Amino acid sequence: MKKIYFFLVCAFSTFSLFGSQIEAGDSKTITEPVFENLYVAAGSIVIAAPIHGDLVLAGGKVVIQDSVVGDVLVIGGDLNLQGTVEGDVRCVGGNITFNKSITGDALVTGGRIWVGPDATITNVIVLGGELHLNGNINGFLKCFGGSLEINGSVLQHADIRGNSITLNGTIYQRTTLTGQQVTIGERAAFYQDVRYWIPGGQLNFKQSLKNSRAIFDESLRMPSANWYLLGAASVLFLIWFVIMALLMIWLIQQLFGRAMHHAAITSAQQTLKSFGYGALFFIGMPLAAVLALVTVIGVPLGVVILFIFTTGAMLATYLTAVVIANWWNIRRQKGWNTIRLVLAAWVVYLIMKLIGVLPILGWLFQAIVVATAMGALLLSIPWKWKDHSAESDEFVNG
Numbered sequence: 001m002k003k004i005y006f007f008l009v010c011a012f013s014t015f016s017l018f019g020s021q022i023e024a025g026d027s028k029t030i031t032e033p034v035f036e037n038l039y040v041a042a043g044s045i046v047i048a049a050p051i052h053g054d055l056v057l058a059g060g061k062v063v064i065q066d067s068v069v070g071d072v073l074v075i076g077g078d079l080n081l082q083g084t085v086e087g088d089v090r091c092v093g094g095n096i097t098f099n100k101s102i103t104g105d106a107l108v109t110g111g112r113i114w115v116g117p118d119a120t121i122t123n124v125i126v127l128g129g130e131l132h133l134n135g136n137i138n139g140f141l142k143c144f145g146g147s148l149e150i151n152g153s154v155l156q157h158a159d160i161r162g163n164s165i166t167l168n169g170t171i172y173q174r175t176t177l178t179g180q181q182v183t184i185g186e187r188a189a190f191y192q193d194v195r196y197w198i199p200g201g202q203l204n205f206k207q208s209l210k211n212s213r214a215i216f217d218e219s220l221r222m223p224s225a226n227w228y229l230l231g232a233a234s235v236l237f238l239i240w241f242v243i244m245a246l247l248m249i250w251l252i253q254q255l256f257g258r259a260m261h262h263a264a265i266t267s268a269q270q271t272l273k274s275f276g277y278g279a280l281f282f283i284g285m286p287l288a289a290v291l292a293l294v295t296v297i298g299v300p301l302g303v304v305i306l307f308i309f310t311t312g313a314m315l316a317t318y319l320t321a322v323v324i325a326n327w328w329n330i331r332r333q334k335g336w337n338t339i340r341l342v343l344a345a346w347v348v349y350l351i352m353k354l355i356g357v358l359p360i361l362g363w364l365f366q367a368i369v370v371a372t373a374m375g376a377l378l379l380s381i382p383w384k385w386k387d388h389s390a391e392s393d394e395f396v397n398g
Contacts, residue, residue, distance in 0.1 A: 022328065022344065028059075037070070039351070041343040047083070054087070058347050062093075071104070073354050075242060090354060092242070098135070105139070113145075115152065123156075131162075133169070141171075148179075151187075161222070167208075178220045184208050197221045242350070248318050249345045253338060259380060260319075264326035267376035275368065278375030285309035312374065317366075320373035321349035 028042040037053040045059040054070035060077040071087035079093045088104035099116040105123040119135035126143040140156040148162040153170040161178040168185030177196040188208040197220035292302030325345035
């Protein structure tokens with residue numbers, strides 16, 4: 001058992017997932033300080049106490065009223081950030097409001113994004129339908145959207161591309177500006193050169209150029225057929241992606257709940273063996289398919305192997321999330337029903353996708369966890385009937 005726990009701690013502690021607090025339900029309000037990472041999935045979420053760790057939220061309406069020491073990851077319909085964040089913020093939502101400072105960076109996708117005048121952020125990347133930036137950016141700004149209004153200041157370079165753009169703020173380093181409709185306000189100021197493209201090429205910069213130049217650059221032109229990608233279409237795609245992930249996880253849990261339960265037990269009791277089987281699946285199956293396809297007689301078998309591998313690889317992250325949710329449910333004796341299991345697996349899936357963005361460490365983490373879960377599923381296939389009830393009791397008790 002010791003090697004099992006050592007392996008799990010090595011896999012999960014890198015990203016502080018092991019030993020964290022997880023909450024799920026229709027509505028969740030956190031009123032006591034949390035001194036570890038916090039993961040919450042609910043229709044309505046209110047964080048009304050300090051979080052001394054990372055904060056990961058998935059909900060319809062999210063309000064963060066107090067401070068967060070670590071990073072914040074949010075997927076929700078509405079997000080209102082009223083407390084300071086000492087780490088980075090990554091969020092996807094319909095309406096996103098930042099009213100306090102973020103010490104780290106912000107990567108935001110939303111339908112409507114509002115950055116209040118009291119907000120100060122280091123670096124900002126925004127993909128959304130509508131952006132209103134009234135705060136201060138201490139680093140760079142990259143924003144792509146349908147409607148963009150920049151009233152605050154940007155200390156480093158800015159890359160601003162949208163359908164409709166209004167600039168009334170200050171940018172201290174180089175600026176890239178691309179829009180179908182661009183308005184330069186009376187308070188706008190550019191302290192380094194501006195490279196821009198608009199239809200027709202003529203843009204009135206008024207008194208905004210402070211010892212700098214405005215340079216028309218035809219290479220910045222975006223085909224008109226692609227402008228919709230900067231607006232609502234990107235948000236709709238993300239919403240569709242999140243909903244489809246939830247649906248897929250629900251189907252897996254509903255159809256294969258018993259298999260997921262057995263795989264969770266197997267992954268804990270035979271962790272290293274599970275990882276080995278999973279690695280063999282991802283490495284051996286493609287090689288077997290190639291070897292079969294190079295011979296005429298083996299082509300049908302190669303096609304079948306390739307189909308099995310492709311299907312497994314496409315569903316691997318979903319399956320892994322469901323296995324982890326079942327593992328947590330058994331280990332902590334939560335007694336979750338299907339809905340809570342699905343919500344927990346959905347949160348795990350979103351966390352894995354966000355972690356997967358990280359180069360090297362994120363990829364390594366996903367490779368280890370996915371291989372272990374897939375191997376556990378392979379080991380749990382009832383090639384011959386086996387009673388898992390005793391194993392479940394052993395796993396829970398020790």
